[in-house]
Amino acid sequence: MITLYVPCDSAALAAGADEVVDALHQHAEKHGVAIDIQRNSSRGLFWLEPLVEVLTPQGRMAYGPVSADDVASLFEAGFLNGGEHTLSLGVTDQIPYLAKQQRLTFARMGITRPLSLDDYAAHGGWAGLKNAVAMAPADVVQQVLDSGLRGRGGAAFPAGIKWRTVLGTTAAQKYVVCNADEGDSGTFSDRMTMEGDPYMLIEGMAIAGLAVGATMGYVYIRSEYPHAIATMNTAIALAESAGFLGSNVLGTGKAFRLEVRKAAGAYVCGEETAMLESIEGKRGIVRAKPPLPALQGLFGQPTVINNVITLASVPIIMAKGAAFYKNFGMGRSTGTLPFQITGNVLQGGLVERAFGLTLRELLFDFGGGSRSGRPIKAVQVGGPLGAYVPESQWDVPLDYEAYAAMGAVVGHGGIVVHDDTANMASLARYAMEFCALESCGKCTPCRIGSTRGMETIDRIGTAANKEQQVHLLRDLCDTMLHGSLCAMGGMTPYPVLSALNHYPADFGLEAKAVSVA
Amino acid sequence: MNKPLVAPELSLVSQLLPQFQEQPGGLLPLLHAVQDALGFIPANAVPLIAEGMNLSRAEVHGVITYYHFFRSTPPGQHVVQVCRAEACRACGSEALWAQAQRLLGCGAHETSADSQFSLEPVYCLGLCASSPAMQIDDKMHVRMTEAKFSAVVAKFGSTT
Numbered sequence: 001m002i003t004l005y006v007p008c009d010s011a012a013l014a015a016g017a018d019e020v021v022d023a024l025h026q027h028a029e030k031h032g033v034a035i036d037i038q039r040n041s042s043r044g045l046f047w048l049e050p051l052v053e054v055l056t057p058q059g060r061m062a063y064g065p066v067s068a069d070d071v072a073s074l075f076e077a078g079f080l081n082g083g084e085h086t087l088s089l090g091v092t093d094q095i096p097y098l099a100k101q102q103r104l105t106f107a108r109m110g111i112t113r114p115l116s117l118d119d120y121a122a123h124g125g126w127a128g129l130k131n132a133v134a135m136a137p138a139d140v141v142q143q144v145l146d147s148g149l150r151g152r153g154g155a156a157f158p159a160g161i162k163w164r165t166v167l168g169t170t171a172a173q174k175y176v177v178c179n180a181d182e183g184d185s186g187t188f189s190d191r192m193t194m195e196g197d198p199y200m201l202i203e204g205m206a207i208a209g210l211a212v213g214a215t216m217g218y219v220y221i222r223s224e225y226p227h228a229i230a231t232m233n234t235a236i237a238l239a240e241s242a243g244f245l246g247s248n249v250l251g252t253g254k255a256f257r258l259e260v261r262k263a264a265g266a267y268v269c270g271e272e273t274a275m276l277e278s279i280e281g282k283r284g285i286v287r288a289k290p291p292l293p294a295l296q297g298l299f300g301q302p303t304v305i306n307n308v309i310t311l312a313s314v315p316i317i318m319a320k321g322a323a324f325y326k327n328f329g330m331g332r333s334t335g336t337l338p339f340q341i342t343g344n345v346l347q348g349g350l351v352e353r354a355f356g357l358t359l360r361e362l363l364f365d366f367g368g369g370s371r372s373g374r375p376i377k378a379v380q381v382g383g384p385l386g387a388y389v390p391e392s393q394w395d396v397p398l399d400y401e402a403y404a405a406m407g408a409v410v411g412h413g414g415i416v417v418h419d420d421t422a423n424m425a426s427l428a429r430y431a432m433e434f435c436a437l438e439s440c441g442k443c444t445p446c447r448i449g450s451t452r453g454m455e456t457i458d459r460i461g462t463a464a465n466k467e468q469q470v471h472l473l474r475d476l477c478d479t480m481l482h483g484s485l486c487a488m489g490g491m492t493p494y495p496v497l498s499a500l501n502h503y504p505a506d507f508g509l510e511a512k513a514v515s516v517a
Numbered sequence: 518m519n520k521p522l523v524a525p526e527l528s529l530v531s532q533l534l535p536q537f538q539e540q541p542g543g544l545l546p547l548l549h550a551v552q553d554a555l556g557f558i559p560a561n562a563v564p565l566i567a568e569g570m571n572l573s574r575a576e577v578h579g580v581i582t583y584y585h586f587f588r589s590t591p592p593g594q595h596v597v598q599v600c601r602a603e604a605c606r607a608c609g610s611e612a613l614w615a616q617a618q619r620l621l622g623c624g625a626h627e628t629s630a631d632s633q634f635s636l637e638p639v640y641c642l643g644l645c646a647s648s649p650a651m652q653i654d655d656k657m658h659v660r661m662t663e664a665k666f667s668a669v670v671a672k673f674g675s676t677t
Contacts, residue, residue, distance in 0.1 A: 010642075010643065010644065011643075011644050011646065014644055015659050015660070049647070183641055184641065185600075185605070185640065185641045188644065224641065226655065262545070264548070264584035264585070264586035265584055265587075266583065266584050267640060279542050279545075280541070281541075281543060282576075283584075299541060340646065342607075342648065343603065348648075371608065384603060414645070416603045416604045419607070422607065427606070434602075434640070438640075
């Protein structure tokens with residue numbers, strides 16, 4: 001029996017992984033060979049999906065990207081014994097893109113089968129939870145504080161401080177809510193985690209629950225992620241029957257239950273208070289803060305809210321200790337971030353590395369340059385609300401503070417590459433258009449500012465008094481930045497102003513006309 | 518233009534209600550269940566849902582219309598979603614979007630004349646490393662080109 005691996009990640013399925021599996025079975029039967037195809041998670045080397053791996057004495061040998069039409073020739077080349085083929089990639093672990101990474105959170109990705117409790121346990125799973133149940137809740141919180149772990153959803157707020165606040169409250173009911181409303185274009189690490197290593201998220205949430213005294217947790221997953229929803233639902237049921245969730249977590253006598261809530265396509269529900277409203281069954285309208293959700297969150301109760309990757313980073317911190325995790329990274333940006341290289345790039349995928357590497361390394365050493373072969377013009381870092389970063393800034397280390405200092409954000413680590421055919425004025429207009437489409441409508445700067453911003457950008461293109469229009473746009477952005485209730489309106493100026501400042505020619509302006517006010 | 522709700526549909530909503538009445542924040546899960554079963558949330562079901570969930574009709578209407586995912590009219594046989602977010606734009610999604618409108622003969626949130634296809638813009642399917650991405654019903658497709666789009670749509674039947 002020969003063991004093969006074909007991922008079941010959405011990106012592999014969308015590239016035809018199921019069709020490849022069918023073809024593999026057909027040809028194996030024709031050749032009279034017994035094969036066992038395991039559906040693993042994805043390594044995150046998406047330009048190589050569907051990536052087919054064969055277990056050989058040398059290790060797993062990779063072939064990709066494989067289409068159903070390639071299967072016949074793979075058999076002819078003897079790929080079941082690691083035979084050479086034009087799609088050969090050698091031993092998977094030695095593919096430079098993977099070998100150069102520091103996979104802590106994504107250590108199991110592409111190796112295990114997502115729903116296999118045995119695979120999870122055999123690859124270090126539950127070690128963090130087991131350590132946590134033997135500790136006092138305050139000590140668990142201290143570990144998370146000491147690790148320096150900051151919110152991976154974009155805001156980079158220290159996770160331990162939120163946890164400590166909730167631990168310090170007295171309430172009949174506390175909650176842990178996982179924000180899995182990963183709506184930013186250029187990001188997919190939450191999706192990969194939920195589809196590929198769901199128990200890691202479950203373990204992180206269970207640790208959070210035990211640490212702060214919450215007995216109920218919700219995972220709020222976007223409706224655009226049907227596979228993630230299905231996998232999480234099954235994983236929660238399996239984890240509960242195995243005693244990792246439920247009324248008696250690992251025999252501690254403490255309860256922690258989890259429930260998936262399906263979102264309904266509103267981008268702004270990725271904002272934490274809008275998400276709480278949505279889980280409560282209402283329109284996802286942003287709440288004013290204070291009160292902080294840590295004190296009055298879901299259903300008015302103390303609530304820990306963290307992003308998927310934040311919670312998924314907790315098991316390794318609890319397994320290996322805060323000091324281990326803190327050794328990665330630079331300055332106040334400790335640990336690793338799963339960067340996501342996307343858009344017009346040759347080798348798009350997931351790169352987990354400690355903070356401190358540069359955009360240039362990601363774009364060229366990993367990404368291999370643009371997919372179109374044309375020069376890279378602009379790179380949007382940190383999602384639709386992140387700044388466009390021009391080439392002059394590609395050597396700045398990816399670190400929360402260094403990026404903030406240049407008016408950009410690291411955010412969720414999503415990186416969208418545009419080549420020189422991109423028109424930055426049109427992308428700036430799109431940022432305003434998207435804000436107008438997705439604004440919850442509660443605050444004026446966002447609700448009305450976004451539409452006025454679109455109109456003003458249009459006028460910069462057509463009006464005679466361009467400089468006045470630019471002044472108006474800057475003034476409007478200033479109002480949105482400082483007057484919006486949440487990051488939706490408050491950060492839409494980042495892509496707009498960075499486009500204007502770094503690419504004035506695309507707005508029909510001379511460089512001198514747009515000197516930063 | 519909602520068709521009057523026929524009895525089986527109304528009774529389905531009534532059957533679904535008890536599962537969600539006691540669930541904290543049960544309105545969204547209920548609306549998902551209704552849409553999963555019927556393909557949309559008929560306007561005539563709103564009073565029934567409101568009464569069952571102890572909410573006003575305005576609250577239920579507000580929630581249905583707030584979220585892009587919920588539809589108040591039946592979709593075509595197949596729902597085509599084309600991603601128009603940044604990572605897909607960087608790889609030609611706007612041309613794909615224009616082609617989709619041309620080929621299906623309908624615009625955003627519209628249904629083709631033969632009711633075969635409904636066209637929806639979508640803002641990220643999480644397939645950004647293999648852009649441009651799209652989805653037809655439950656099946657996602659990546660690295661789309663105009664030729665691939667025509668081929669994928671043709672599998673589902675005639676276009677206008």
